[in-house]
Amino acid sequence: MIVCSCNALSHKDIESAIDAGASRPSDIYTARKCRAQCGNCVPGMVCLLRQALQNRKHMQAAVSQTSVLPAAANQAVYL
Structure with a gap:
């Protein structure tokens, strides 16, 4: 779907720009080697940014929860 018709x-x-580290609309324009013209696309970009950042936050939380080992597993057992 076209989000910015000017560019x-x-x-x-x-999404590619976000995956490459963009966190603001200006970062997206820079990543795509263009600039804002009419600005009608900014609300759509902000929506996609929020969604991507929220998804990333949830994914990181899920990964950190699954990578935590029980305390007993972290302790060395000597026989």
């Missing part, structure tokens, strides 16, 4: 940016372009 012909699709949601895939925006």
Whole structure:
């Protein structure tokens, strides 16, 4: 889906920029080597950014919960 018609940016372009580390609309424009023109796309970009950052936060929380070992597993057992 086209999010920015002035620069012909699709949601895939925006997702790629986010995956590369973009965290603001200006980062997305920079990553895609363009600039804001009319600004109508900014709310859509912000929505995609929030969603991606929220998903990333949930994924990190899930990974950290699964990587925590029980206390007994961290202790060495000597026989």
